[in-house]
Amino acid sequence: MFEAYILPVLIVVGVGLAAGVMLMLAAKFMAVEVDERVEKVRACLPGANCGGCGYAGCDDYAAHIVSGEAPLTACPPGGTAVAQAIGAVLGQEVGEMVPMVAVVNCSATKDQAVHPMDYIGRKGCLAASLLYNGDMACQFGCLGYGDCVDACKYDAIHVVDGLARVDKDLCTGCGACSVVCPHNVISINPHAAHVVVACSNTDKGAQTRKKCSTGCIGCKKCEKQCEYDAIKVINNLAVIDFDKCTSCGKCVDVCPQHVIENCFKGAVAGPAEDEAVAAEA
Amino acid sequence: MNNTVFFLALLMETILVSNVVLAQFLGICPFLGVSRKLDSAIGMGVAVIFVLLLATAVTWPIYTYLLYPKFAYLQTLVFILVIAALVQLVEIFLARFVPALYKSLGIYLPLITTNCAVLGVTINCIDFEYNFVTSLVYAFGIGVGFLLAMVLFAGVRSRIDESGIPQSFRGMPITLIAASIVSMAFMGFSGIATGIFGISI
Structure with a gap:
């Protein structure tokens, strides 16, 4: 038994x-000692793991905030609200954050940019750019194969007519698209900066004309027009100093190539128009 | 001397000829799950070697001195219990000392518990009537074989990721096909250990 x-x-x-x-x-x-504040901070974060803060996902960022290595205001999607929520958990005061937005510094659609060859390989900007730096004559423009679309966690960027366009309402300014773009054509600008130069071409004017019908030729008309000393032609490309720019829009009117765009043309634009303009910008 | 030759033959047999994944088809889950990146594949392989050695070192005495001969039928139950506890131990150990590896292994670390390679090896050691040292050598060989298969397949998968695979084969189908081809390649080793060392395992 x-x-x-x-x-x-x-x-x-x-x-x-x-x-x-x-x-x-x-x-x-x-x-392993887990600080319980990490859990609380993590709960405040959006949880998209976009990497906009520069850390490997929201968990990693939360851990670095609590250990004091990361600033509270590094989360672009969360903005001021999330920063203040984290500040409440940790008992710290947090100031206002400047909301950022992705801007595509190219305004050339498939027809406007000169394509000297037909690319029939794998669809992807990085793949296309490995072959002669892309299928466009312009070495600086948007290739339009949508690596940024895949990178975006917020469905805020789309390729329309061979050009990436940002939906300003959905974009959180995390910069994931800007990182994957092989031509570095996407920049992260302050949301309040309404006037932007939608071109990245630093070739000389005559060369630019041959490659694209809507590229910055460095004619300096905008520079002469600007009353605030905010726009400068540097290396054959107009560059706006966002600290000085008042978004008056006078440079937009004088640009012969129509590469300077006012994102909020005509006060409050409709969502569709807003999106198109913002993307070109 | 004779022992050394036997151990060498046993190692070659377990690593190449009867490779745990590619010839015995044990431990397919982590083989497919963690072989995406070379780093985590190596980490998983080393973790499995460690668990295999530990599990064999614990289960062999338990079977020989506690269960055999009257309660041999408890073998599977007790072995699984012991292996589960050991994997938990490894998990606590990694979380404390190698957090990066702990993170990259993720869910596959607790899944070593249900890695049939571990249970298979411990039961094989009993079935083949190996002594303690031979069992450890066998477990080590199987673990190295697992590591080899993981590393090889991580390389294969990085090539798969970069090639233009037809739509319907993308993802798991082409991975399984590639695994079967690697497995067939390993059939070329059959009989090599016996041939070189002149003894049958």
């Missing part, structure tokens, strides 16, 4: 108990 029924039960229970005690001791002596 004992040997047939009770002993095997005792053996299994004994082995289980020994294993349990061993695990308990291990858990006690090798415990």
Whole structure:
């Protein structure tokens, strides 16, 4: 009776108990101390793991905030609201954040940019750019194969007519698209900066004309027009200083190539128009 | 001397000829799950070697001195219990000392518990009537074989990711086909250990 029924039960229970005690001791002596504030901070974050803060996902960012290595205001999608929520958890005061937005510095659609060849390889900007730096004559423009679309966690950027366009309402300014773009054509600008130069071409004017019907030729008309000294032609490309720019829009009117765009043309634009203009910008 | 030759033959047999994944088809889950990146594949392989050695070192005495001969039928139950506890131990250990590896292994770390390679090896050691040292060598060889298969397949998969696969084969189908081709390649090793060392395992 004992040997047939009770002993095997005792053996299994004994082995289980020994294993349990061993695990308990291990858990006690090798415990990883998890700061409970990490959980709370993590709960404040959006959880998209976009990487806009520069850390490997929201969990990593939360851990770095609590350890004091990361600023509270590094989460572009969360903005001021999330920064203040984290500040409440940690008992710190947080100021206002400048909302950012992705801007595609190219305004050339498929027809406007000159394509000297037909690219029939794998669809992707990085793949296309490996071959002669892309299938466009312009080495600076948007290739339009949508690597940025795949990178976007918020469905805020889309390729329309061979040109990436940003939906300003959905864009959080996390910069994921800007990182994957092989031509570095997407920049992260302050949301309030309404006037932007939608071109990245630093070729000389005559060369630019041959490659694209809507590229910055460095004519300096905008520079002469600007009353605030905010737009400068540097290396054959107009560049706006957002600290000085008042978004008056006078440079937009004088640009012969129509590469300077006012994102909020005509006060409040409709969502569709807004999106198209913002994307070109 | 004779022992050394036997151990060498046993290692070659377990690593190449009867490779745990590619010839015995044990432990397919982590083989397919963690072989996406070379780093985590190596980490998983080393973790499995460690668990295999530990599990064999614990289960062999338990079977030989506690269960055999009257309670041999408790073998599977007790082995699974012990292996589960050991994997938990490894998990606690990694979380404490190698957090990066702990993160990259993710869910596949607790899944070593249900990695049939571990249970398979411990039961094989009993079935083949190996002594303690031979069992450990066998477990080590199987673990290295697993690591080899993981590393090889991580390389194969990085090539798969970069090639133009027809739509319907993308993802798991082409991975399984590639795994079967690698497995067939390993059939070329059959009999090599016996041929070189002149003893049958």
